[in-house]
Amino acid sequence: MVKVGIIGAGRIGKVHAESICKYVKGAEVRSIADPFLDKSAEQWAKSLGIQKISKDYHDILGDEEIDAVLVCSSTDTHSQISLDAIKEGKHVFCEKPVDHDVEKIKEVIKAVKGSKCKYQVGFNRRFDHNFRSAREAVASGKIGTQHVIKITSRDPEAPPIAYVKVSGGMFLDMTIHDFDMVRYLSGSEVVEVYAIGGVLVDSAIGEAGDIDTAIITMKLENGAMAVIDNCRQASYGYDQRAEIFGSKGAVAISNDTFSTAVVSTADGVIAEKPLHFFLERYMQAYANEIREFIEAIEEDTDVPVTVIDGLEPVIIGLAAKKSIAENRPVKTAEIKSAFGL
Amino acid sequence: MVKVGIIGAGRIGKVHAESICKYVKGAEVRSIADPFLDKSAEQWAKSLGIQKISKDYHDILGDEEIDAVLVCSSTDTHSQISLDAIKEGKHVFCEKPVDHDVEKIKEVIKAVKGSKCKYQVGFNRRFDHNFRSAREAVASGKIGTQHVIKITSRDPEAPPIAYVKVSGGMFLDMTIHDFDMVRYLSGSEVVEVYAIGGVLVDSAIGEAGDIDTAIITMKLENGAMAVIDNCRQASYGYDQRAEIFGSKGAVAISNDTFSTAVVSTADGVIAEKPLHFFLERYMQAYANEIREFIEAIEEDTDVPVTVIDGLEPVIIGLAAKKSIAENRPVKTAEIKSAFGL
């Protein structure tokens, strides 16, 4: 039985806590820490049978019974907590991104390499039924040699402006998942990035220094090309599609809906909108990623998403940012070299 | 060049005339006859290059140059015109149904058998891309041994009450196409029929002695079962679907739309309604059936829909009528035997 401590009891921390309690047999949540823990959070924790509650995550790290921690705090604390946890010999599951700052990610990589700790990064889409089926179609050879990878990723609603300001920008906050999907679906690395973007949804996002809509094209190491189109707001819900086209054919994945019901009336033939909320859309994937993290600990195998998988999408995101700023294609090697990578 | 005369210049007569002029290379429309021909019909005929126009169909039958006639007049005249045409040695394409009266169809069958005339009945759906693809999937063995044949057939709007009164009833007017499809798709014959029906759309249809909604189940000679559901009115358009299920799988055909456009908004994911109007839906099938009729004449081969194919659905329709009237399953042999067949 793997004993887990959860650091950060916000939305995603709660999701993981509930997943472990409900779906992950070989693990139990022993403690939870969050500086802003209130009464209702305490009650919620108790209802799940979580005994230890703290405002200080060091209480978790200092607990010898704890085998693994889940870092679900705000992004700016991810790398420091990761370093602290590794120092204490804890296995770490860290929410994405590890950091916006490549130097800090480098420190975490170094720490992981110097330890026997498992370190998994929270790219949940790799555990989603649709993306997995697409990846399997590619890996099985069904579509032949890859030519073009396309990802459409649109949020149902833009985040609050306060969040936008600390988000690291759309490319590091939202597109980072799509960059990860390009790597996951292709099994290859991004060599060069070109991005165009604009403020089409809400001018306040532009005033906060960010964009809300973008198209990013990429050249991959395996010779294929990729393109992502992003928007912070889609009136019809959370839009998460992908297509991989190759020499023998193509695989496409479309959106999940609550039900298959289709209503035909004088107004048209009307199917349901995609699931709106990311927690609802990816609930099963969140449970799967934690289950596989626990299994990697139990069976002492490699984690399915490594700390390097945490680094690469940040590099791509920084290349995309630079591409927008300078309106030119940017090689990922250029970004890496700036960080001595 | 097969020279054709068209008897009846109503909606379907015009469709066939235009089809021949536009799509059927080996045929020309030499003349057209209709007792109610007016100026605008004359102009229409001239615009298509049809030279001879008459109010009396005997003018067509008496014209030695004419090889074939299309009987597109009202149903109650089909059998007499067919007999007259065969007597004059003309090949005949007769709109469905040959007659509501089995005795009269028997006379036509006898006449056809005693002649060298081709005689094709206008079951246009046999020439439709969707129904043909379904038939081919069955015939190719893809679905294995047939188990269940299902047909959904709903009109977009009920016909005028005046038409309902002379239509022969829904089973002989509308369902007759579906009975034909059961025979076409299965390649087998209907042995027994049970029908339930009601007046759910318009009470005036009930007052005219007919029903507007029905479900008809059938036992087939090949051991399979079939079911048709009908309604005279579907708010969302002309609904024409079928499914054949067998030991190895199933083939299903759905509705045609004007375009593949799908609009996703806050209201849902909205596809187009089925094509509304039967002429629009089956335009290509109407052209195909005439082309194959002309080819059968040119190449002296069997017509694709015989006079017997014109008889059988009427028998099934009469069995269905009797089934409703007596609320019991009725064997088609019972109907046939009443007519000495």
Add this chain to the structure above:
Amino acid sequence: MVKVGIIGAGRIGKVHAESICKYVKGAEVRSIADPFLDKSAEQWAKSLGIQKISKDYHDILGDEEIDAVLVCSSTDTHSQISLDAIKEGKHVFCEKPVDHDVEKIKEVIKAVKGSKCKYQVGFNRRFDHNFRSAREAVASGKIGTQHVIKITSRDPEAPPIAYVKVSGGMFLDMTIHDFDMVRYLSGSEVVEVYAIGGVLVDSAIGEAGDIDTAIITMKLENGAMAVIDNCRQASYGYDQRAEIFGSKGAVAISNDTFSTAVVSTADGVIAEKPLHFFLERYMQAYANEIREFIEAIEEDTDVPVTVIDGLEPVIIGLAAKKSIAENRPVKTAEIKSAFGL
């Protein structure tokens, strides 16, 4: 906290035990009883934290701590266990069908009425996302007055012949779910039934006195018509569809798949087959039904599927059986009257 005992630790008993442990917060499984409990079942129970294990269900009924029992044993024991449980004042969730014998169901109904026990029957499809969406479309008035209800229900594989022999026949074993769906979707009662059926899948099923393929038409109290088509075996998986057509439109539900992936190659545009296994297909529905049963106990409200809902489909099934045997439409009133109902 509702304390639950589970009687019967076969496939469905295990499903419910796991559902309660994982998804139903207000309940705990205190004990489980099964005469054939083996070591592995014991281990399974312990892994879920179920403390008491017995070979005799009376141990559960005699336990004062137990509030509710789930009757998951073989069908022939359902009614007796139900009666025993009600006598002990336990709330009962009973798997479908309550019994094949109407007299025994009557006894249960009488016992339920004479007690304060909740009694819910396990018609899981009422709790499925697809069927619920269809029901909601009907109830909301979107499709107007109901005209035709259609249900397609095909199993992926025929059950073992040993099971067929004690199953009560396809209508009471398999179609009973579809009869329940007709009632659920329409909100109305079945007045008359006509069925045709045959042995098309496996002659051994016929030798066991059953059929494997059928079409059943029904007249409903609300004036609508219904039709079910069934088969014990569909090569492409578990086929569970429905359509309700009315004056304003139609709602249709189709099958669930593992993912939305579609592969386009030279062989065609290939989507996934429906989920194959009923437990996989309806897992969420099984959890939902138990959750609502527990809620009805906690909040002392009506159960969502009553003992009468357990009776009516058996009546319809017996009418269908008689219809096949006598090849005539059979009124449900005729069956009821034979049982003094």
Add this chain to the structure above:
Amino acid sequence: MVKVGIIGAGRIGKVHAESICKYVKGAEVRSIADPFLDKSAEQWAKSLGIQKISKDYHDILGDEEIDAVLVCSSTDTHSQISLDAIKEGKHVFCEKPVDHDVEKIKEVIKAVKGSKCKYQVGFNRRFDHNFRSAREAVASGKIGTQHVIKITSRDPEAPPIAYVKVSGGMFLDMTIHDFDMVRYLSGSEVVEVYAIGGVLVDSAIGEAGDIDTAIITMKLENGAMAVIDNCRQASYGYDQRAEIFGSKGAVAISNDTFSTAVVSTADGVIAEKPLHFFLERYMQAYANEIREFIEAIEEDTDVPVTVIDGLEPVIIGLAAKKSIAENRPVKTAEIKSAFGL
């Protein structure tokens, strides 16, 4: 009655000739000219009732009876024939592209402006049911302010290498249709282009100096962004899709198939591949564009696709070529200014 001469009796010349004969009431094909006319082409022309046949297109231009000419010859002759035809006062329908050389297009524009001749360019997709429905959804305001326009355009098979060599390159030969669709769907102009491309299908295409796969991103005047992905070969057929995403929603169009048949077996749920051949896919669109050309002449209205619509996609294509060559975004203004536009 508009009298038409057709210059070039290759594949597309024949398509237009047959369209006019079959579907365009107000026009007749009086003559056809092609330097390579052989016996079978002569027979074909006669079978359509085309009386005059010549090897020299000047015979058509010199015929006073001719009102309009269709320029269906090889691309390198389009502009000269256009100029000659305008000089003779003929209305001109010119296949795309007008020329690969902007200077020559400029001459044609000048000639058109100095005449009373109608001049329509053969961008057939503007007349396709799918693309029209998409355009109408955009124009109606259903999707709100445009954000992203996406076009997928893949040929079923690469053209012969001999053709590739004279094609002007993929961007001017194939993508030119997609550039036109960006302009048509958005109703806006392309401001800047960035393209990546490669030789993934056939190295012989690379040896011929061309690419076979590409992704092109564009910034539009109206603030929206666009992206096209192209490939010369798709194993599953001719892939022609588009999506326009905006503030209120999205409209997507997918591929046409021969029929709606879907076969479900143990191998999957298999729909038909897209129509394979461009003539089959766009047959109706070819007829529509000629019909509208004839109507513009008859009613003296503007043609639906002007000579400027013929210029702009060439400018975009040249920008894309330059973008690939120099691996940088290229403004269309840069290209135009090089040509004094």
